Amino acid sequence: MAAVAGTVHRSVCPLDCPDTCAVRITVDDGRVTRLTGDPDHPVTRGFACVKTYRYPERQHHPDRLLHPLVRVGRKGEGRFARATWDEALDLVAERTREAVARFGPQSVLPFSYAGTMGLVERDHPLAFFRALGASELDWTICAATGGAGWEANYGPHKLATAPEDVPHARVVILWGIDAARSHVHLMPFVQAAKRAGAFVLHVDPYRNDTSRAADEHWQVAVGSDTAVALAMGHVILRDGLEDRDYLERYGRGVDAYRAAVGPWTPERAGEVAGIEPRRIEDVARRFAVERAAYLRIGYGMTRNEGGGNAVRAISLLPALTGAWRHRGGGGGISTSGAFALGGPRTAGRHLLRPGVRHVNQNQFGSALGELDDPPIAKLFVFNSNPAAVAPDSARVRRGLLREDLFTTVLEHFQTDTADHADVVLPATTFLEHPDVYTAYGHYHLQWADPVVPPSGEARPNTWVFRELARRLGLTDRTLSWSAEEVARELLSSGHPHLEGITLEALREARSLPLRLPSPFRPYAEGSHHPDGRIAFDPPPRVVAFEESPTEAYPLRLISPPGSHLVNTSMGNVASLLAAAGGEPRMLLHPRDAARYGVRDGERHRVVSERGAIVRRIDVSDAAREGVLVALGQWWPKLAPDGRSLNDLTSERLTDLGGGSTFGNAVVRVEPL
Ligand SMILES: Nc1nc2c(c(=O)[nH]1)N[C@H]1C(S)=C(S)[C@@H](COP(=O)(O)OP(=O)(O)OC[C@H]3O[C@@H](n4cnc5c(=O)[nH]c(N)nc54)[C@H](O)[C@@H]3O)O[C@H]1N2
Ligand SMILES: Nc1nc2c(c(=O)[nH]1)N[C@H]1C(S)=C(S)[C@@H](COP(=O)(O)OP(=O)(O)OC[C@H]3O[C@@H](n4cnc5c(=O)[nH]c(N)nc54)[C@H](O)[C@@H]3O)O[C@H]1N2
Numbered sequence: 001m002a003a004v005a006g007t008v009h010r011s012v013c014p015l016d017c018p019d020t021c022a023v024r025i026t027v028d029d030g031r032v033t034r035l036t037g038d039p040d041h042p043v044t045r046g047f048a049c050v051k052t053y054r055y056p057e058r059q060h061h062p063d064r065l066l067h068p069l070v071r072v073g074r075k076g077e078g079r080f081a082r083a084t085w086d087e088a089l090d091l092v093a094e095r096t097r098e099a100v101a102r103f104g105p106q107s108v109l110p111f112s113y114a115g116t117m118g119l120v121e122r123d124h125p126l127a128f129f130r131a132l133g134a135s136e137l138d139w140t141i142c143a144a145t146g147g148a149g150w151e152a153n154y155g156p157h158k159l160a161t162a163p164e165d166v167p168h169a170r171v172v173i174l175w176g177i178d179a180a181r182s183h184v185h186l187m188p189f190v191q192a193a194k195r196a197g198a199f200v201l202h203v204d205p206y207r208n209d210t211s212r213a214a215d216e217h218w219q220v221a222v223g224s225d226t227a228v229a230l231a232m233g234h235v236i237l238r239d240g241l242e243d244r245d246y247l248e249r250y251g252r253g254v255d256a257y258r259a260a261v262g263p264w265t266p267e268r269a270g271e272v273a274g275i276e277p278r279r280i281e282d283v284a285r286r287f288a289v290e291r292a293a294y295l296r297i298g299y300g301m302t303r304n305e306g307g308g309n310a311v312r313a314i315s316l317l318p319a320l321t322g323a324w325r326h327r328g329g330g331g332g333i334s335t336s337g338a339f340a341l342g343g344p345r346t347a348g349r350h351l352l353r354p355g356v357r358h359v360n361q362n363q364f365g366s367a368l369g370e371l372d373d374p375p376i377a378k379l380f381v382f383n384s385n386p387a388a389v390a391p392d393s394a395r396v397r398r399g400l401l402r403e404d405l406f407t408t409v410l411e412h413f414q415t416d417t418a419d420h421a422d423v424v425l426p427a428t429t430f431l432e433h434p435d436v437y438t439a440y441g442h443y444h445l446q447w448a449d450p451v452v453p454p455s456g457e458a459r460p461n462t463w464v465f466r467e468l469a470r471r472l473g474l475t476d477r478t479l480s481w482s483a484e485e486v487a488r489e490l491l492s493s494g495h496p497h498l499e500g501i502t503l504e505a506l507r508e509a510r511s512l513p514l515r516l517p518s519p520f521r522p523y524a525e526g527s528h529h530p531d532g533r534i535a536f537d538p539p540p541r542v543v544a545f546e547e548s549p550t551e552a553y554p555l556r557l558i559s560p561p562g563s564h565l566v567n568t569s570m571g572n573v574a575s576l577l578a579a580a581g582g583e584p585r586m587l588l589h590p591r592d593a594a595r596y597g598v599r600d601g602e603r604h605r606v607v608s609e610r611g612a613i614v615r616r617i618d619v620s621d622a623a624r625e626g627v628l629v630a631l632g633q634w635w636p637k638l639a640p641d642g643r644s645l646n647d648l649t650s651e652r653l654t655d656l657g658g659g660s661t662f663g664n665a666v667v668r669v670e671p672l
């Protein structure tokens with residue numbers, strides 16, 4: 001029988017990705033059959049990405065969680081029995097009440113992150129925890145170091161040159177970002193700049209599609225970025241190529257910076273990074289002379305002990321040359337600071353108790369294992385898969401296995417984290433609930449309505465916390481807000497960037513550009529520090545890493561994004577796993593392979609001080625010598641040894657912002 005032509009609906013990709021694409025969803029007979037990029041959206045421009053094209057497969061996956069489940073097996077075994085919503089929620093409420101009565105409310109902890117970037121389903125649940133007085137989870141796993149580095153220079157509110165302006169750039173530097181993979185919708189704008197004559201440089205220890213799209217690739221040593229950026233500053237100041245007028249008006253502490261870059265000659269930095277000093281000279285001069293130079297920083301080089309200083313050193317370069325004054329110039333790490341959303345009651349801010357305990361998300365394993373004043377007794381996990389993604393996962397698993405911990409997981413699938421739950425609750429996807437979306441790679445605010453009914457008995461996170469609030473006698477009105485009410489509060493900040501953007505206008509248009517000056521030149525007239533100046537002082541410093549290669553652990557491990565996976569969110573979509581090579585893979589340079597007896601394409605043991613896993617290793621000079629490159633994150637239970645990549649990583653924090661150090665671990669490889 002001929003298929004009925006589907007209905008096409010508009011939506012927004014909810015994945016943790018700077019692009020926040022506007023998408024079109026075809027629904028046939030109640031089923032999502034197709035997802036494409038919206039041709040009318042100025043940044044999406046008609047294409048989605050290899051990952052999200054497969055979302056229909058995820059949406060209708062036979063393993064979707066369709067009913068609440070209550071544990072019947074041993075802790076961590078993953079055996080559950082079906083329950084009704086009332087049974088499951090009554091049990092969770094009762095156990096929460098018990099924990100609060102015995103240990104106080106701070107024995108309750110939410111663990112969540114950006115499984116969905118929708119502000120209703122991501123942020124509003126926090127109001128429940130704030131009303132309860134639970135411990136606060138600091139969201140440090142991803143962007144904390146980059147944000148802290150940026151803000152040290154430029155003050156609060158991360159802003160960036162709009163992607164739509166990039167074609168005006170004469171020099172493009174993509175530094176520690178695999179844009180062809182993790183920010184694909186930037187690439188057409190970069191290509192346009194290149195066609196118009198711009199020079200494009202990629203700085204990354206791993207040679208990938210972004211390197212191939214560039215004119216030049218610096219395959220730098222992990223953690224050498226600060227030295228390289230200081231050497232560029234050295235060349236610019238030595239040759240008098242700085243924008244003196246800009247620095248006089250808007251710089252602070254330039255003399256201290258000048259003194260700090262003095263010793264960082266291109267020769268010395270080149271030695272540290274493994275690049276020709278001449279190349280540093282040439283690019284630094286070009287960057288300064290062309291003025292409209294665009295320097296896009298990624299999170300790759302923020303994930304080590306010196307990441308905060310690296311971001312500071314790199315992001316001072318467009319200030320040194322006054323690139324922010326020129327259309328297409330500047331750059332940035334994130335556009336998120338322009339979305340000045342949020343009234344006083346957003347995410348329950350008004351309910352926050354002073355002095356409440358904070359738990360750093362990167363120290364989740366120790367928090368579960370060691371906190372005792374009070375202990376974590378009741379854990380809620382949603383929008384995240386910490387058994388896979390949090391550092392030192394063996395420690396996380398030990399914590400999750402505690403018999404005296406009661407864990408509730410809201411999920412689409414039975415992840416490794418859900419296997420450790422006492423109660424698993426089925427959550428709706430972005431296709432099944434309404435939400436509002438900001439972005440960290442562009443300046444368009446978006447709204448999406450559901451396009452299909454919930455699968456099985458799945459419910460939005462916000463519904464679950466509303467029901468729990470009622471059972472626990474929490475009465476703050478915001479706890480029962482609808483998505484529309486949450487959105488209205490978000491839009492009520494009164495900030496000029498939101499002028500004229502009402503919920504009605506947003507629902508009607510689906511995507512609205514923020515009200516920014518055109519062209520938008522953030523920092524053309526200084527920073528958001530109280531004195532309006534950009535802080536060159538204290539100058540960024542080259543951080544000596546505590547965890548560094550040794551004879552026992554001679555290789556640095558980094559884990560850039562997989563081409564076909566987004567964190568672990570697509571980690572059970574068969575077509576994507578097949579396209580990604582069927583099992584998790586790593587890359588090692590031929591000379592290292594020869595040194596450590598690694599045979600191309602075979603499985604090896606990878607060992608750090610914290611654990612050991614088995615992975616297939618491909619021998620390739622796409623990896624820098626001395627660096628083992630793990631491609632993407634897999635569900636531990638779908639890896640050949642059932643183990644997480646993060647069995648190898650540590651809870652060590654970065655120099656700024658208390659961030660994660662996934663790119664810091666040192667390891668060795670051994671034949672099996
Ligand atoms: N396909 C895909 N896209 C994704 C994701 C995914 O998993 N898959 N994840 C999403 C998320 S959550 C995020 S935060 C973003 C992150 O995306 P990006 O901002 O691009 O950051 P990373 O992916 O961490 O790393 C980018 C590059 O930095 C390199 N790198 C590592 N260490 C260093 C270093 O010391 N110096 C330099 N110069 N480079 C280094 C890595 O090899 C990598 O190629 O991507 C998002 N998009
Ligand atoms: N070794 C190593 N570890 C890393 C990284 C690395 O580079 N290397 N990257 C780190 C980074 S950058 C990040 S951002 C984190 C990401 O870590 P996480 O935030 O945990 O991201 P995901 O692994 O994608 O898991 C998100 C989960 O949320 C669920 N989810 C999605 N939408 C919804 C929803 O609407 N409701 C509910 N209830 N659940 C939903 C998905 O099914 C998925 O299981 O991982 C970090 N871990």
Ligand code: SF4
Nearest residue numbers: 013017020021049052
């Ligand atoms: S993952 Fe990123 S590039 Fe892919 S559709 Fe979603 S927002 Fe767009």
Ligand SMILES: [Mo]
Nearest residue numbers: 016141142143
């Ligand atoms: Mo991230």
